[in-house]
Amino acid sequence: MKKIAFIVLGLFVFASTSTMAQKFDGLAETPPMGWNSWNEFGCNVDEDLIKETADAMVESGMKEAGYEYVNIDDCWHGERDEDGNITVDKEKFPSGMKALADYVHSKGLKLGIYSDAGYTTCAGYPGSRGYEYQDAQTYAEWGIDYLKYDWCDTEGLAAEGAYMTMRDALAAAGNPVVFSICEWGTAHPWEWADDVGHAWRISGDIYPCFDCEYKHEGGWSSWGVTKIIDMRKDQEIRQYSGPGHWNDYDMMEVGNGMKAGEDRAHFAMWAMLNSPLIAGNDIRDMSDQTRKILTNEEVIAVNQDPEGVEAWRYTVMDSTGVWVKPLADGDIAVAFLNRSQEDHEINFTWTNHVFGDPHFDYSFDFTETEYLVRDLWSGKNIGSTQKSTRFTVPGHDLNIYRLIKQ
Numbered sequence: 001m002k003k004i005a006f007i008v009l010g011l012f013v014f015a016s017t018s019t020m021a022q023k024f025d026g027l028a029e030t031p032p033m034g035w036n037s038w039n040e041f042g043c044n045v046d047e048d049l050i051k052e053t054a055d056a057m058v059e060s061g062m063k064e065a066g067y068e069y070v071n072i073d074d075c076w077h078g079e080r081d082e083d084g085n086i087t088v089d090k091e092k093f094p095s096g097m098k099a100l101a102d103y104v105h106s107k108g109l110k111l112g113i114y115s116d117a118g119y120t121t122c123a124g125y126p127g128s129r130g131y132e133y134q135d136a137q138t139y140a141e142w143g144i145d146y147l148k149y150d151w152c153d154t155e156g157l158a159a160e161g162a163y164m165t166m167r168d169a170l171a172a173a174g175n176p177v178v179f180s181i182c183e184w185g186t187a188h189p190w191e192w193a194d195d196v197g198h199a200w201r202i203s204g205d206i207y208p209c210f211d212c213e214y215k216h217e218g219g220w221s222s223w224g225v226t227k228i229i230d231m232r233k234d235q236e237i238r239q240y241s242g243p244g245h246w247n248d249y250d251m252m253e254v255g256n257g258m259k260a261g262e263d264r265a266h267f268a269m270w271a272m273l274n275s276p277l278i279a280g281n282d283i284r285d286m287s288d289q290t291r292k293i294l295t296n297e298e299v300i301a302v303n304q305d306p307e308g309v310e311a312w313r314y315t316v317m318d319s320t321g322v323w324v325k326p327l328a329d330g331d332i333a334v335a336f337l338n339r340s341q342e343d344h345e346i347n348f349t350w351t352n353h354v355f356g357d358p359h360f361d362y363s364f365d366f367t368e369t370e371y372l373v374r375d376l377w378s379g380k381n382i383g384s385t386q387k388s389t390r391f392t393v394p395g396h397d398l399n400i401y402r403l404i405k406q
């Protein structure tokens, strides 16, 4: 009898705890916005860089534009101590991570950190495998708000289970954390990670070029902007993106060496695709042109639209793809992405087109409803959908319009 009671109790405890753990709800209801150290600084991270970046996020107007997370990528780690607790590299972070989190919080911003589901991170520092609950507890004690969780050194691990373990560990530690899955899309996280993380990478690493593939020694590649946009088109991943769970097209390379038009196209496409907007440049020292792109309020509003519907490619006109994103108030964002080097002149007769969503129930018929056409780069209304709109999309650039419902 006693034995049966124990089994029943055991089953009850198992059932209640196994359904208890979940990702933090109410976070990343719109795509996360912030900055990450990796693209520009690689392993050269330290507390001065992070503090100065937090200062710059405020002073540049980025905070006001919506950027919130200051994220330290790989290489902040020291060794594990004798109890297995992860420590920081004391030369790079002499004041410790808690003091740094306090500083970032004092600016009204949030602090993110990086770990890995395997034994070591991609740069060879201690990963969280076997230490998930202990590491999550440490992050909570430090006051960490965002965790990017990578996938190096994970031979023999199944992605879904490994990411669920860290999700549960974060839940057990109790401090709300945006959980950013960095598995590069191999195990198709869009199919299972809706309840696991708040965003999932869909590709290998980005490279600051418009359409190149950069081949590394060792047989792996980094990818230009259009390569990442195209990478999962066969899987039609847009249908899996929505509030609290986003396709992550990787941290941005705006301001890292591409031409202005290429940076514009990159930024606006990340907005159209609902990607997290995580700047990857040195925001302490950026050109006015870069700052203006990153803080364009009306393009950011497209990304942060509460409806959370990712754009689809409606059609291709020669070298130019036409992308459509339904917005919450009945407006529509439309982007014309020119992949060629040549300028493309277009005379677009709206009433010849019906934008029908291939996955959701949206359909826009311009013979039925009129919209004003607002150019989001110039901030000017340039016409109405009852007339044709004539414009030029420069080579390797993008025009973005908000169609304002009348």
Ligand code: GLA
Residues within 6 Å of the ligand: 038, 073, 074, 121, 122, 123, 150, 182, 204, 205
């Ligand atoms: C992987 C990730 C990158 C970056 C590096 C750090 O390559 O995909 O975004 O975090 O690891 O080592």
